[in-house]
Amino acid sequence: MQNLAIIGFLGENSKLVEVQDAKPFVTFNLACSTKNKQGETQTQWYSCKSSQVKLQEHLIKGKKLYVSGRPTFSAYTDKDEQAKVSVSVSVDKIEFC
Template sequence: MKNLQIVGNLGQDAKLINNQFLSFNVAVSTYVGKDNQGNAKYHTDWIEVNSNNKSLEQHLKKGKKIFVSGTPKFSTYTDKDGNLHSKVNLYAQNITLC
């Protein structure tokens, strides 16, 4: 079984969906070097996370740094302009506030 571990910041407060699971997005930034002025440059990926741990809803607020591990699902889609995009959904088994 695949396992993915990420550390990042919540893009918005977690939302309880159909009183069954939490859904939220995590921004994961990677250092990619410096620009011409010497400023650090980062690339940010957004990971959609779903969790059955409904009790965490009050703690998962926008901007919080968290660690998540779980099973990933990778997919692709084409937008309205015909551009191909990749998407990662993570089904959380462990969530830790940093």
């Protein structure tokens, strides 16, 4: 089993998703930025999904979080025809930093 741990910032307020005949969940996007050798900032975005709906009101844009969970990787082509990989995380643990 794979597990991914990330420390990053929320890019927007979280969203509560309620689906008929299923448990509600919260979705949010987490940004993790690093600088490369040239000093340029590179940001990786992670789409996150959590069943911890009670935290939804606290998951607001700009908050720093530690999350861990199971990653899913998907390949896609961006608008400039460049091959990219998106990362989604089914979150098991959330901690506020």
